[in-house]
Amino acid sequence: MNTPSEDYHALLARHDAMRLRRRILSPAEAGAEPWCGEAPQPYDGTSDQQLISEFLPLVSPLEELTAELYRVLFERHPYLRSLFPESMAFQQAHLVGTFRYLIGNLHRTDEMVGTFAQLGRDHRKLGVRRAHFEAFEAALIDALRTRAGARWTGALEDAWLRMLRLAVSAMVRGADEAIAEPPSWEATVTSHEFRTPDLAVLRVRPHQPYPFSAGQFASLESPLLEQAWRPYYLARAPHPDGELEFHVRARGADGVSDALVRGTREGGTVRLSAPRGALALPDHTPSADVVLIAAGTGWAAMKSLLQQIDAERFRAHRVRLLLDGGVGGGVYDAAYLEAFRRGRPWLTVLTAGPSADPGLRALDGVLAQRPGAAARQHVYLALAPEASTTDSARIVAARLAAAGVPDTHIHHDTSGFVRVTETSASTTRTGLLSA
Numbered sequence: 430m431n432t433p434s435e436d437y438h439a440l441l442a443r444h445d446a447m448r449l450r451r452r453i454l455s456p457a458e459a460g461a462e463p464w465c466g467e468a469p470q471p472y473d474g475t476s477d478q479q480l481i482s483e484f485l486p487l488v489s490p491l492e493e494l495t496a497e498l499y500r501v502l503f504e505r506h507p508y509l510r511s512l513f514p515e516s517m518a519f520q521q522a523h524l525v526g527t528f529r530y531l532i533g534n535l536h537r538t539d540e541m542v543g544t545f546a547q548l549g550r551d552h553r554k555l556g557v558r559r560a561h562f563e564a565f566e567a568a569l570i571d572a573l574r575t576r577a578g579a580r581w582t583g584a585l586e587d588a589w590l591r592m593l594r595l596a597v598s599a600m601v602r603g604a605d606e607a608i609a610e611p612p613s614w615e616a617t618v619t620s621h622e623f624r625t626p627d628l629a630v631l632r633v634r635p636h637q638p639y640p641f642s643a644g645q646f647a648s649l650e651s652p653l654l655e656q657a658w659r660p661y662y663l664a665r666a667p668h669p670d671g672e673l674e675f676h677v678r679a680r681g682a683d684g685v686s687d688a689l690v691r692g693t694r695e696g697g698t699v700r701l702s703a704p705r706g707a708l709a710l711p712d713h714t715p716s717a718d719v720v721l722i723a724a725g726t727g728w729a730a731m732k733s734l735l736q737q738i739d740a741e742r743f744r745a746h747r748v749r750l751l752l753d754g755g756v757g758g759g760v761y762d763a764a765y766l767e768a769f770r771r772g773r774p775w776l777t778v779l780t781a782g783p784s785a786d787p788g789l790r791a792l793d794g795v796l797a798q799r800p801g802a803a804a805r806q807h808v809y810l811a812l813a814p815e816a817s818t819t820d821s822a823r824i825v826a827a828r829l830a831a832a833g834v835p836d837t838h839i840h841h842d843t844s845g846f847v848r849v850t851e852t853s854a855s856t857t858r859t860g861l862l863s864a
Contacts, residue, residue: 472538472591472595473538474535474536474538474541474591474592474595475535475536476588477535477588477591477592478532478535478536478592480584480585480588481532481585481588481589481592482532484577484580484585485532487576487578487580487581487585488573488576488577491525491528491529492525493576494528494572494573495521495524495525495528495572496521497572497575497576498524498565498568498569498572499520499521499568500572501568501571501572502564502565502568505564505567505568506564509561509564511656512561512656513656514654514655514656514657515655516657519657519684527596531593531596532592535592538595541595541596541599542595542599543599544599545595545596545597545599545600545603546599546600546602546603546606547603547705548599548603549599549600549601549603549604549607550603550604550606550610550705551648551702551703551705562597562600566590566593566594566597569593570586570589570590573585573586573589574586607703610703611637611703613650613700613701613702614635614636614639614700614701615636615637615698615699615700616634616635616639616673616698616699616700617633617634617636617696617697617698618631618632618633618693618695618696618697618698618699619632619634619672620632621693621694621695624676624761624762627678627679627681627690628676628677628679628690628726628761629676629677629679629689629693630664630675630677630762631674631675631676631689632673632674633672633673633675633699633701634670634671634672635671638671639671639701639704640667640704641667641673641704642667642704642709642710643666643667643709643710643733643734643737644706644708644709644710644730644734644737644809645662645663645704645705645706645708645709646660646661646662646663646704646705646706646730646842647660647661647673647675647701647703647705648661648701648702649661649675649685649689649699649700649701649702650699650701651685651688651689651693651699652697652698652699653688653692653693654684654685654688657684658702659684659685659686660702661675661676661726661729662675662676662706662727662729662730662733662811663675663704663729663730663733664676664728664730664732665732665736666736666737666740673701674729674732674733675689675729676726676728676729676761676762677689677690678690678725678726679691706730706842707841707842708730708734708809710734710737710738718746718747718748718805718807719747719748719749719806719807719808719809720748720749720750720806720808721734721748721749721751721808721811722750722751722808722809722810722811722812722825723750723751723752723753723810723811724752724753724811724812725753727810727811727812728760728761728762729811730809730811731750731752731809731811732762732765734809735748735750735769739769739773742775746775747775747777748775748776748777749777749779750776750777750778750779751779751781752766752779752780752781753781760780766778804833804834804835806834806838807838808829808834808838808839808840809840809841810822810825810826810839810840810841811842812825812841822841826839826841
C-alpha cells in the first residue's frame with residue numbers, strides 16, 4: 430500500500446503529465462504565453478560565444494552542471510525520466526559534449542543549424558516534443574544560476590538562452606520536416622556471426638521499407654538497454670531483399686555495443702533510427718578517381734560504397750582502398766574483401782598495420798602521384814572510434830588537403846557520426862535531451 434506521501438507525489442506527477450500533454454497538443458494554451466524557443470534571426474553567435482567562454486569557469490565543471498540540470502528536471506517532471514536510459518552516465522557525458530560543441534562552434538551558425546536539424550529528426554524516435562524542450566530550458570537556467578551563484582548576470586543568461594534556442598529551434602524544425610517519416614523502425618535479427626571474439630556482424634530485416642544510401646549510418650537500440658542508442662555504419666548497399674548489415678565491436682562496458690554483440694541472437698529484435706551521414710556517393714557521376722580510407726569497423730561504410738560502385742561502374746575510373754586494422758589488428762572481413770577484389774582490376778587495396786597512425790604512413794600509396802591528379806580525387810573517410818578519434822579524421826583530412834585534394838572532395842562524418850566510446854566520456858555531437 431502506498432504511503433500518503435507516495436500518493437501525493439503520484440498525484441502531482443499525474444497532474445504535471447496532464448499539463449504537459451495539454452501543452453504538447455495545444456502549445457498556445459489559453460491564458461499562457463506560448464514558448465517559442467526561437468533564437469533571434471538573423472543571429473551572429475560570435476559575441477555570445479565570447480561571453481559564454483569568458484565566464485564558463487563560473488558554471489564549470491560541465492559534468493556538475495549537467496548533473497544539477499537533470500536533478501532539477503526530474504524533480505519537477507518525474508515522468509520525463511522514462512525518456513532516458515536507466516543509467517544516466519552516458520547521457521550526462523553526451524550532454525557535456527553537446528555543450529562543448531555548441532560553445533566551440535557558435536560562430537558557425539549555418540553548420541550548427543544543419544547539425545541540430547538532423548538531431549531533431551533523430552529525437553523523434555525518443556518521443557521528444559516541443560514542450561519537453563521548454564522543461565529542459567527552465568532546468569538549465571536554474572542549474573546555471575545555482576552553479577554561478579551571485580556572479581550570475583542577466584547578460585550571461587540571455588547569451589546561454591540564445592545559444593540553446595538556436596539549437597532547439599533547429600531541432601524542432603528538423604522534426605517537423607520529417608513528420609511523414611517513421612520515427613523509428615523495428616527490425617528482426619536474421620543473422621548474428623562472430624568475426625572475432627569481440628566483433629559481430631549482424632543482419633537485420635526492418636518490418637517496414639527502410640530507404641537509405643550506401644555509406645550512411647543508423648543508430649540502433651537493443652531491447653536490453655531501452656532508450657540507449659548508438660550509431661553504426663550500414664555495411665551493405667541497398668538490396669532487393671531489404672536486409673541490412675552492421676559491424677559491431679564490444680567495448681566491455683555493458684553498453685549498446687556489448688548488448689548487440691553478447692546479448693543479441695538470430696530471431697531477436699532491434700530498433701533503428703532514420704539513416705544519415707555524409708559518405709553517400711553523389712547522384713551525379715564524378716569524373717574522378719575514388720579513394721576510400723577506413724579504420725576498424727569504419728570498413729563497414731566502405732564495404733557498402735564498394736558494392737554500390739561495383740553495381741554502377743560508370744561512377745569512377747579507379748578506386749583505391751586503404752584499410753587500417755586499428756586496435757586489435759587485422760582486417761576482420763578479409764575473406765570477403767579478398768573474394769570481392771578478384772576480377773575487379775579497377776580496385777587497389779592497401780592495408781596499414783595497427784601500429785600506424787590511422788593510415789597516415791600508408792596514405793601516399795593511395796594518393797595519385799601525377800601532377801594535379803589529387804584535385805580530381807574524391808576521398809571518403811570512416812575512422813571508427815575503436816581505431817581512432819575525431820582528431821584522427823581531421824589530421825587525415827588536413828594531410829589530404831595539403832596534398833591538393835579540395836575540401837569539397839573530402840567526405841567524412843565529423844558533423845554527425847561522433848560516438849561516445851562506451852568506455853569514456855568523450856564526444857562532440859549528441860542530442861540535448863536524450864542520446
